[in-house]
Amino acid sequence: ALSSAALHAEMAEDELNINGDTPIVTKAPAAAHLEGHLDEVYSGWLFRTDDTRAMEQDDFDNPIMIYAEKGMDNWSVADGSEGKSCADCHGDISEGMKGVRATMPKLNAKGELWSMEDYINDCRTNRMGAEAWGWDSGAMHNMTVALSVQSRGMPVNVKIDGDAAPFWEKGKEIYYTRYGQLELSCASCHEENYGNYIRADHLSQGQIQGFPVYRLKNAGVVSIHNRFKGCIRDTRAETYSPGSPEFHALELYVASRGMGLDIEGGGVRP
Amino acid sequence: MNRHVAWAALAATFAASAAFAAETAPMDVKFTDAGEVTDSLTGQPGDPAKGAEVAATKSLGNCVACHVVSALDAAFQGNIGPELNGAADRWSEAQLRGIVVDAKHTFEGSVMPSMYKTGPFIRPGDGYTGKAATGDLAPILNAQQVEDVVAFLMTLKEE
Ligand code: HEC
Ligand code: HEC
Ligand code: HEC
Known part of the structure; x- marks a missing residue:
């Protein structure tokens, strides 16, 4: 070295x-x-x-901001059998998701280690009745970027x-x-x-x-x-x-x- | 099947295995305590021109990923390891062969990959696909390529 x-x-x-x-x-x-x-x-x-x-x-x-904007747009779009959007439960993304990225990954209530992707899919499948997003799918990338921007600095x-x-x-x-x-x-x-x-x-x-x-x-x-x-x-x-x-x-x-x-x-x- | 072709194929197989038998297999290479490999792996002299190509080519030795070698015409030479200019002034042929075969015998814990080793490896892959290896891995360089690289290194003199 x-x-x-x-x-x-x-x-x-x-x-x-x-x-x-x-x-x-x-x-x-x-x-x-x-x-x-x-x-x-x-x-x-x-x-x-x-x-x-x-x-x-x-x-x-910064080209990533195009993806962040898509994620932020999706934040308030209802999806799944429950007809809910992220915003319905978490409110404004800049408040509801502030600091979340900085704590990831972390243990969920059951003691499993979860990344941001897991938390997002848990809300989609168990709370919205929507399909899980693939780990490296476009929709997942857009949302993880949008959430990460809320923990800047x-x-x-x-x-x-x-x-x-x-x-x-x-x-x-x-x-x-x-x-x-x-x-x-x-x-x-x-x-x-x-x-x-x-x-x-x-x-x-x-x-x-x-x-x-x-x-x-x-x-x-x-x-x-x-x-x-x-x-x-x-x-x-x-x-x-x-x-x-x-x-x-x-x-x-x-x-x-x-x-x-x-x-x-x-x-x-x- | 055509008899002549069959015999020719058989003869070729014999010739190949005879050449192979004269080579030292990766598991059989003997190192001195200082990490030298004194005997040629093939008994055939190395070709420095071919060795230069092995050193500069990504899919072969890829030495330039980590070393600056001014004699090689390869862009973006790395600096993970020391420059190899003048290597033959610093090391004997046996020492250089030992370093190329498995540098960990000379430099404990070295990040330099072992060029003539077939295992054991942790999670060996199928080349750069990220998938599991499908069978035993061939060493990164074959025995003659090792000799060629050593012959090339022996040309790197500054004094
Ligand atoms: C029906 C309500 C609801 C909806 C809709 C919902 N969530 Fe959640 N979300 C929750 C609850 C409840 C939690 C767990 C909160 C806790 O345990 O602190 C949570 C947790 C999270 C967490 C982990 C936060 C942390 O700090 O641990 C993330 C990230 C998250 N949600 C993102 C999303 C995204 C993105 C969407 C939309 C795709 C979404 N949520 C939709 C209710 C919802
Ligand atoms: C991934 C990095 C890497 C690659 C690839 C690599 N080396 Fe090395 N090499 C090193 C490092 C690092 C050292 C220094 C020894 C140590 O401290 O581990 C070294 C040391 C050496 C030395 C001794 C240099 C001196 O003068 O002290 C020689 C000779 C050498 N390498 C030759 C080669 C050849 C030939 C190849 C390709 C066939 C090669 N290396 C490929 C990392 C590498
Ligand atoms: C053979 C060398 C090598 C090894 C081994 C390696 N990496 Fe990398 N890694 C790179 C290179 C080259 C880059 C791109 C330049 C950089 O940021 O270092 C990189 C980039 C990264 C980045 C992106 C950093 C950024 O700011 O964009 C992360 C994260 C990373 N590596 C993690 C790992 C982890 C974890 C491991 C082990 C599982 C690992 N790397 C093993 C060569 C390596």
Whole structure:
């Protein structure tokens, strides 16, 4: 691993302030549980080029806002056998969903670890009598983006102790497992080598508080679990599926590595 | 079936397995305590030009994903590992062969993938499909490709 001075040289000296009125913390001292692993945590935004970073500074330039608007429109559209919309129960999205993204994933009343996608589908199927949305469907992307925007500038706030601890431990184990024929773990790339280049890719710490993100390469929204899937696949491994217990646990653990950083509410990545 | 074709096919099979028998299989490679592999894997000299191609090609060695090698004409060379310029000044052939076969014998816990290893792996995949491997995995490089890369590395001298 390089010295941290060398790593800093590979990162942008820049501040994220969306629309000039919503400052976002993109650098913070690492949480206590990362002692011996990381001293500071950084948003993936800092590792992007000037052009890509600029797109996230202003909602007019951020392509993800088109998806957010579609999600917000859908918020008040009734669906399913109960004829209800999200707004009927949760009120205005900016009030009802403020801060929700920052706490995800978290345990539901039955003690299962749920991501935002699970909570949304629970409301759709059990409260609205509507069809569940696919994890990576367009409707789900639009809604998760719309909800994430409501937590912009709020710090990651996941619970990792108590009943959540076994899930967190499992996620941590996955994070340090060297998968596939290339025998690489998340840590091989995002802890030992952030700031370095793997071919043309500038490695970040692989944080998730910017998610869902708009990826220029896909010209579309990418969910947290879908990003995990791609990274494990790139080790020439059999990956896990979005929505799997493994990715729920990994999401909690990776979210906790970003404690101190703020939710971006729709990042832009290459 | 046409008899001549059948005999020709049989002869070709023998020739292939004879060549194979002279090779050291991935499980049989012997490392010294310092991580060197002293014997050639094939007994055939490596071809540095072919080795250069293996090092620069994504579907083969993909060494440039992690290393700068100025002698190679490949865009966007990575810097996960040290530059390989002058590698032959720093390492012997046996050492370089050991690093390419399985760098973890030289550098404990290295992120450098083992190029001539068939397992065990955790959740081995079917290439980059994300699906489970359908059978035993072939090593990333075959024995002659390893020798070719080693021959190429031996040309990287600065002094
Ligand atoms: C019939 C009422 C109703 C409808 C319609 C409804 N919800 Fe819910 N929603 C709830 C209730 C009740 C909860 C659980 C609240 C709790 O336990 O704190 C909840 C929880 C949630 C949560 C988790 C919030 C948290 O902080 O834990 C999310 C996210 C959510 N709903 C999104 C949606 C979305 C998006 C829609 C529309 C697609 C929707 N809901 C429709 C009643 C509803
Ligand atoms: C072979 C190297 C490699 C491995 C192993 C790897 N990643 Fe990545 N990851 C990348 C690259 C390259 C990118 C894109 C550039 C960046 O943000 O680092 C990336 C991006 C990400 C991002 C998006 C960050 C952002 O801000 O957009 C997340 C999240 C992530 N990885 C998580 C993981 C997790 C979790 C694991 C383990 C399951 C993992 N990665 C394993 C190479 C890797
Ligand atoms: C995923 C990253 C990665 C790939 C791919 C990779 N290496 Fe490496 N390599 C490393 C790292 C990291 C080191 C430094 C040793 C360490 O600290 O683990 C290294 C060290 C070396 C060294 C010793 C360098 C020195 O002078 O100290 C040689 C030689 C080498 N690699 C050759 C190769 C060749 C040849 C290939 C392709 C066939 C290759 N590497 C592919 C990561 C990689």
